[in-house]
Amino acid sequence: MAEGGTRAFSDPDGYAAAFGDVRVNLTIAGAGDFKAQLTRLKLNHLQIYRCCETLPRIAYISLLPERTFLSFPVATASLRCGGLALRNGDMVLHRSGERVHQRSNGECQWGLLSLPPEQLADGGKALTGRLIASPPANRILRPSRAVASRFQGLFRQACHLAETRKVTERPEIARALEQEMLHAITHCLAANEADDHSRGRHHHAAVMVRFEEALSKRIDQNLNMPTLCAEIGVAERTLRMCCAEILGVSPTRYLLLQRLNKARAALQRADPSKASVAEVARNHQFLELGRFSVTYRTTFGESPSTTLQRARQLGAQDSAASS
Known part of the structure; x- marks a missing residue:
């Protein structure tokens, strides 16, 4: 059916x-x-x-x-x-x-x-x-x-x-x-x-799969490009070229975007009575709060505190609806 x-x-x-x-x-x-x-x-x-x-x-x-x-x-x-x-x-x-x-x-x-x-x-x-x-x-x-x-x-x-x-x-x-x-x-x-460039594309795609596998192990660590490239088995120049071609950003920018996305999701799901921007930032390896806030605003168009405030408002609405 x-x-x-x-x-x-x-x-x-x-x-x-x-x-x-x-x-x-x-x-x-x-x-x-x-x-x-x-x-x-x-x-x-x-x-x-x-x-x-x-x-x-x-x-x-x-x-x-x-x-x-x-x-x-x-x-x-x-x-x-x-x-x-x-x-x-x-x-x-x-x-x-x-x-x-x-x-x-x-x-x-x-x-x-x-x-x-x-x-x-x-x-x-x-x-x-x-x-x-x-x-x-x-x-x-x-x-x-x-x-x-x-x-x-x-x-x-x-x-x-x-x-x-x-x-x-x-x-x-x-x-x-x-x-x-x-x-x-x-x-x-x-x-x-x-x-008619399937062979070259296949090689670049294989590099990017190994890159994703390596990133999944290091999402909560500082990115060390020489170590990462040695693990993937390519030169740093090759990895940068593949990322620019396929992702449109550098390897470090891609990892930063992934961490920012995880931090945004955490802020949106945060317990309004317990969470803070500083705590969420630290949990996602952003140790400089000021720099995190600027980067977050530049990427998502709002400050992390605004995201958390909206989570508080939604929490209040849910509480009122259930009472």
């Missing part, structure tokens, strides 16, 4: 968790209040997500090895995958179990869908006469305008049906929609690649 619906979020962590088995780590990189909307539709073989976000961010996405994934921008030109800018109409075919960085420069919409590899292989063989399999590195595809338009129209239709829940009430609609989408996906994947 088909399942679908739409949820709205103001918490990046809650939004990331809603992707389920797809692990998404978000690092917000711009000022303002984060808002997101996630539409999800699960059909017999196909799973479809439409993601709408309001702030620039860097996403580190870990995909399941047992399914084939495709991602694509939706009516936006601000999305980059693995450092490559995506046009509206482009599609990324991800390798099995890929871990990939995706970033936006502002408000964006994007789609993600998955299906069993055998379903894609059978469909490809039937429609194009050749096998479509998971590539050794992600492939950026650029279908013709007509093929891309057909797919995007079906994607919009699927999201609309998920939002209205009509597809969950009419099994015959769900089956017909899935069949049409599988045909459209197969024709999109028969398109030529949009770039």
Whole structure:
């Protein structure tokens, strides 16, 4: 039976968790209040997500090895995958179990869908006469305008049906929609690649995966670049080049953004009667309160005390509602 619906979020962590088995780590990189909307539709073989976000961010996405994934921008030109800018109409075919960085420069919409590899292989063989399999590195595809338009129209239709829940009430609609989408996906994947530098991109992506693994061990430590690069197995110049290409920031700036995001989440979840900005700053390795406050305001557009004050106001509202 088909399942679908739409949820709205103001918490990046809650939004990331809603992707389920797809692990998404978000690092917000711009000022303002984060808002997101996630539409999800699960059909017999196909799973479809439409993601709408309001702030620039860097996403580190870990995909399941047992399914084939495709991602694509939706009516936006601000999305980059693995450092490559995506046009509206482009599609990324991800390798099995890929871990990939995706970033936006502002408000964006994007789609993600998955299906069993055998379903894609059978469909490809039937429609194009050749096998479509998971590539050794992600492939950026650029279908013709007509093929891309057909797919995007079906994607919009699927999201609309998920939002209205009509597809969950009419099994015959769900089956017909899935069949049409599988045909459209197969024709999109028969398109030529949009770039011919997959070997270099694969190497850079592998460096960034090792970088993320090293950072996860050192998020609460001071970053020592020579030690970090020795652990990753690359020269410092190479790491800086990969970060600039794929993340759009330096290694140290990325770690700083991660820590700032964790501090902001802690302030937003703080117990209004017990927490202080100084305590939260120390807990996230910001030992100079003045510098932390300036950096926090520059990044998020408000002071840490303002964030904590809003947490107090929400706490007071919750108390009044429960009394």
